[in-house]
Amino acid sequence: MKATIISRTGSLLEELRSAAEAEGYEVAQALLRKGNQPLSSLLADMGGDLLIVDSAGAEPGDDLVTLEALTRTHPSLAVIMLSTSGDANVLIAAMRAGVREVLQSPPKAGELTDALRHVAQRQQAVPSEAGRGRVIAFMSVKPGSGATVLATNLAYLLATAHQKRTALIDLDFVLAEASFFMSDSHGKTNISEVAKQVSRLDGKLLAASMLNVAPNLFLLAAPDGPEEGYGVTAEQMGRVLEVAREHHDFVVIDLVRTPDATVSMKAIDMADFIFVVLEATVPHLRDLKRSLGILRSLDCPDSKLRLIVNRYDKHVAIELSQIEKTIGLKVDYTIPNSFAEVSESLNTGVLLAKAHPKNPVVRGLREIADELVGKPAGSGHSWIGRLLGEQG
Ligand SMILES: Nc1ncnc2c1ncn2[C@@H]1O[C@H](COP(=O)(O)OP(=O)(O)OP(=O)(O)O)[C@@H](O)[C@H]1O
Ligand SMILES: [Mg+2]
Numbered sequence: 001m002k003a004t005i006i007s008r009t010g011s012l013l014e015e016l017r018s019a020a021e022a023e024g025y026e027v028a029q030a031l032l033r034k035g036n037q038p039l040s041s042l043l044a045d046m047g048g049d050l051l052i053v054d055s056a057g058a059e060p061g062d063d064l065v066t067l068e069a070l071t072r073t074h075p076s077l078a079v080i081m082l083s084t085s086g087d088a089n090v091l092i093a094a095m096r097a098g099v100r101e102v103l104q105s106p107p108k109a110g111e112l113t114d115a116l117r118h119v120a121q122r123q124q125a126v127p128s129e130a131g132r133g134r135v136i137a138f139m140s141v142k143p144g145s146g147a148t149v150l151a152t153n154l155a156y157l158l159a160t161a162h163q164k165r166t167a168l169i170d171l172d173f174v175l176a177e178a179s180f181f182m183s184d185s186h187g188k189t190n191i192s193e194v195a196k197q198v199s200r201l202d203g204k205l206l207a208a209s210m211l212n213v214a215p216n217l218f219l220l221a222a223p224d225g226p227e228e229g230y231g232v233t234a235e236q237m238g239r240v241l242e243v244a245r246e247h248h249d250f251v252v253i254d255l256v257r258t259p260d261a262t263v264s265m266k267a268i269d270m271a272d273f274i275f276v277v278l279e280a281t282v283p284h285l286r287d288l289k290r291s292l293g294i295l296r297s298l299d300c301p302d303s304k305l306r307l308i309v310n311r312y313d314k315h316v317a318i319e320l321s322q323i324e325k326t327i328g329l330k331v332d333y334t335i336p337n338s339f340a341e342v343s344e345s346l347n348t349g350v351l352l353a354k355a356h357p358k359n360p361v362v363r364g365l366r367e368i369a370d371e372l373v374g375k376p377a378g379s380g381h382s383w384i385g386r387l388l389g390e391q392g
Contacts, residue, residue, distance in 0.1 A: 001120070002048030004029040006039070007082075008057045012106055016052050023116040025050055039066040046070060046077070050119060054082040056105040060090045064097040071098030071204070078119040082107060091188065095208040096200065118212045133165075133245040134372070137253040137271040139264075141278040141287040146310035148172070148254050149342060150277055150335065152181045153353040153362060155252040157369040159217035160353075164249035164373065167210065169220045169240070171255050171263050173229030176222035178254045183213045184349045192223040195236035203247040206240070214354070220244070229263070237266040245270075250372070268300050275306045275368075280317030285326060292327060302329060308368075311337040335364040 003025040007013040010032060017027050031042050039053065043066065051070070055063045060083050067079055081094055082105035094102045101115040136154075140147035152168060159166040169191065170178040189209045197205065210218035220240075223229045244251045253271065255264045268274060276291065278284040288307075295305070309320065312334035320331045338361045345352040353362045 001050065002026050002028040003050040003052065004031065004046065004048055005052045005054075006031045006033055006042055007054035008033045009054070009106075012054055012082075015106070016054070016112070019112045019116060020050070020052065023113065023120065025116070039063045043070060046074065049076070050078050050080070050116075052080045052082070054105050056082065056084045060085050061093065064090075064093050064099070067094075067099055068097035080112075080115050080119065092193070092197075095189070095205055096197070098204050098208070100208055133248045133250050134272045135241060135245055135251045135253065135267070135270055136372070137255050137264075137267050137274045139255045139274060139276050139291065140257050141276060141291045142284055143257060145277040145279060145284065146335070147257075147275075147277045148175075148177045148181060149346075149352070149361075150275070150308065150310065150365065151252050151254045152178050153351055154365050154369055155250070156182075156214060156217060156351050156353045157362070157365055158250045158252070158372065159214055161366065162369060162373045163216060165216050165218075165247070166250045166252060167218050167220060167244045167248040168213075169244065169251060169253045169267075170222040171229075171253055171267060173222050173226040173256060173263075179211075179219060179221045180349065181346060182217075182219055182349075182351060183211055185211065190221045190223045190228075191240065192228040192232055194220065194240055195232040198236045198239045201239055201243050203243060206243050206247065214351075218248070232263050234262050234266040237263045238270065241267065241270050265298055268295065268298055271304065273306050273372075274300065274304050275308055277308045277310050279311050280309050280320065280323060282318065285318065285323060288323075288327060292329075305329060306332045308333045308335060310335045313337055333364065333368055336360045 001024065003020045005013060005016045005020065005027060007016060013030050013032060017030050020027055028048050033042060053063060053067070067081070071077060071079060079099045080101045080103065081099045082103050083090060084105050091102050100119050103111050103115055138147040138151035155166050155168040158164045168178055168182065170176055172178065188211065194201065194206065194209045210220050213219050241251065253267050255267060276288070278288050307329060309331050313336070324330055338359055341356045341359050342352055342361060345355050348355070352359055353365065356362060
């Protein structure tokens with residue numbers, strides 16, 4: 001992969017060169033920018049895969065106009081911009097201009113390497129199938145049923161074990177826990193900011209708004225406060241999901257528990273599957289009936305629903321057959337209880353599937369991931385794979 005780097009400072013130019021080379025880039029051009037030299041005059045022979053521009057000493061707005069034109073004509077080019085401005089407006093303008101990463105100039109130790117790795121991962125991870133990805137929404141019937149733990153770890157398995165480009169969208173504007181479960185770094189932006197720019201939203205802007213939390217796994221975080229999230233309209237949500245599924249194999253959504261919130265309704269409407277998470281107890285069964293009533297009143301067909309009984313222990317739980325008889329739906333999956341390792345993963349912020357790949361909860365989720373993806377040729381297709389018409 002080839003890189004061009006541009007800076008006004010010779011020593012920084014050399015630092016950028018070493019960092020890019022250390023990540024496997026061949027530095028095709030290292031250009032020292034003079035005084036007021038406009039960026040456009042340096043980009044005449046622009047090709048390759050990566051451009052790192054140090055904008056220190058320039059008006060960031062001027063460079064961004066040039067970069068926007070460049071990323072339009074070179075859509076596969078990744079741009080990393082270094083800026084002395086910490087202004088959030090510059091960050092947003094940079095995202096709009098198609099810049100993938102914005103760092104302080106000069107960058108702090110490790111930041112540039114992280115940015116180079118994120119960029120490389122995005123360039124490698126292209127959707128593996130033509131057409132749109134599948135949208136899978138997770139809903140808990142009672143607080144704490146386990147929807148967020150299951151959604152985040154399933155997304156991780158789809159992304160890493162199956163190498164499927166996967167987006168996790170956190171629609172729980174109150175707790176916003178998916179973000180905490182998946183990463184200790186704060187997202188650059190969030191769904192509310194993306195919704196505000198929906199008229200210009202495309203794959204590039206969406207990608208720039210997501211946090212790359214693992215290979216192939218991208219998080220669109222919830223806003224900092226719930227009020228901000230409540231401003232997102234159904235129309236905006238619809239467009240975000242449309243773009244997300246165009247650019248990912250799977251879009252996993254952590255829904256807020258009350259499915260009648262505006263954004264949840266839209267997500268439910270657009271979801272291919274809704275995984276409803278409960279425990280096999282009488283109070284959960286009661287709430288399950290209520291949740292199903294709401295889903296049905298939203299015209300959500302039962303054929304979309306998949307029931308997961310979490311923390312299942314057949315010695316103490318209500319019989320699955322009794323649950324099925326009471327609600328008239330099949331229990332699709334059970335996931336066992338695993339208090340120590342699940343708690344540890346939440347305390348450390350490292351996903352369970354990453355920290356403990358053999359954990360029984362992860363084993364249960366692997367089955368779901370395998371079914372969603374469809375088994376490799378020779379082992380036959382899952383019922384979900386068949387339903388989606390997957391080919392050999
Ligand atoms: N299979 C499991 N084994 C052990 N503990 C679990 C399991 N699933 C979830 N938990 C624990 O239950 C708690 C709630 O899980 P989680 O936050 O995923 O629930 P939720 O349905 O998203 O809740 P909310 O409705 O509040 O968003 C977490 O502290 C987690 O540690
Ligand atoms: Mg949750």
